Amino acid sequence: MRPYLRWGALSVTLYLLRRLGIFLLSLVVASILAFVLLSLLPGDQAQTMLGVNADPEALAQLREELGTNRPILTQYTDWIGGVIRGDFGLSRSDASIGSEIVRRLQVTLPLVISGMTLATIIAVPLGTLAAMYNRRLPGTVLSVASQVGIAIPAFWMGIMLVTWIAVRWGLLPAGNFPTAGWAETASAVRSLILPVTVLGLAQGAVLMRYVRSAVLEVLNADFVRTARAKGMTLGQAMRRHGLRNAAIPVVTVLGLQLATLLIGAVVIEQVFSLPGLGRLLLDGVGNRDIPQVQGIVLVITGLVLFINFVVDVLYRAIDPRLRASA
């Protein structure tokens, strides 16, 4: 018989180390791509800053100052060396890119994480119910509700909430994240309530469809029938055997949604005028502020790779079949 590695400490450590290695390697490759591709764009920084009719001498001097006349490899090692020390360089407006990214992440990360938490809290029970009551009234009502939720554009839902809850009734602020940031905790929290709600509802509607189909699949699985043949009610069989199996595809979708939202939340950030990372990226692209875009792309790539890493570890924790070939 084939020997199988035990789900022991050694196997876990080896797996985590290997996965961490892949994570770091991917990050290096991503950083090279992000730097090189953006640097090779036609119209370099000096040109954009001085305009098309700039004096060639002034251009040359600026390139000298910016260091963009050096070989690309030197530029890269210089940049990545800075990044490793936490120095992302200066933006066009001479601000520290690193501290600006950190400031923006303090808005985007809480927004995205709370939004997806809310989405999960909505989607898992409702999606499960929709599957259990499939083809019956409650199931149909829930399916229609999720379809409507998917069909409504998030920005429109945001504008409606701003119009009614913020403007008409004045219950909550329409965004306006405080300039002092999380130092003003209460108003920071209040400013995020509406955006998190919109994000949670919109993503929850999508996630609910995946939960529903995953649970439906499991409802018809042979092992659930076996569990019922053991004397469990359908509810018991689903709780003990069904839901953990249904979690596998749902974790995939959750990871994808989280990764997409790091930038995708820009729509919500725009509606609620929140200083998030997505908006910083858009501004950077608009200004052709290449160092800033490079920095943001690298940070986002790192976050996405990290999410994938977590999803991978979760898979392995849920599904013993993935532990076999360690």
Add this chain to the structure above:
Amino acid sequence: MVVALLEVKDLTVRFGDDEAVRGVSFSLDSGVRTGLIGESGCGKSLTALAILGLAPTTATVTGSVRFEGEELIGRPERELCRLRGNRLTVVFQEPMSALNPLMKVGRQIAEVLEVHDKAGRGEARRRAIDLIEMVRLPDPSRTAHKYPHQLSGGQRQRIVLAMALAGDPALLIADEPTTALDVTVQADILLLLDDLVRDLDTSLLLISHDLSLVASLCEELLVMYGGTIVERGRVSEVFARPLHPYTAGLHSASSLEHSDGTDDLRTIEGSVPPIGQFPGGCVFRNRCEYADEVCLGVPPLRVPPGEPHEVACHHPVSHD
């Protein structure tokens, strides 16, 4: 009066207007091993699921199923759950998908005892290991800690069998328990099944399409076609003198002694129609070489003069 262990009367399973099982009636006595035989699509598995109360929710089940004297049709789910896995158990065809891939097999066996409050967690774990030993798997305490994907198909089916026997059932329904397995493994599992039901004095309803398998394991035989029982009797009698043309066809199709003039195995002409498209009257009419206008009427299940067993046919095969 002795009450039959299982008494099925007029069991009918409908999907919309289509009858997949039509008025099936039979009874099983304690300690008897009975084979239920027929081609794919004849309603064997659905009959088993309907007895267990596990027919698909889209199906309508009518008729009567009495188990140990108690009616099961229309019984609340909670009460059915008390019987299932306990007095009345089942082994399904697919050992590959019948087990939860995310749970250790020992745990899955122990669960049966816990669900029926026969043991606490620790005690259930110990008894699960005993059960794994009973189904003759090597190194029971290590096997208990394995996940289904770490076991072969035959080993998994042994685990499923251990789960089905954990509650010390009065009746075990085995639905094609070896069909998905390799031929060499099939023989081992059948031998095990045979030994265990004898040792535990459990009645067996063995569902199969394989005549020789039923012949080697069972005493009584039910032949099903088109959702109804077309012949029943003791295995030895039905095999020696099959009365229904369908049984006779099955018998010669599975026997190497019966070949046609060109040395090919005999087959039954045509194939089983889809549910809802069986002919009216006798369900086998469109494939039967003896069919005539009398067969437009439904034949009752009766004992022909001079015969030891029952058949539902207007023109039983003559053995004179």
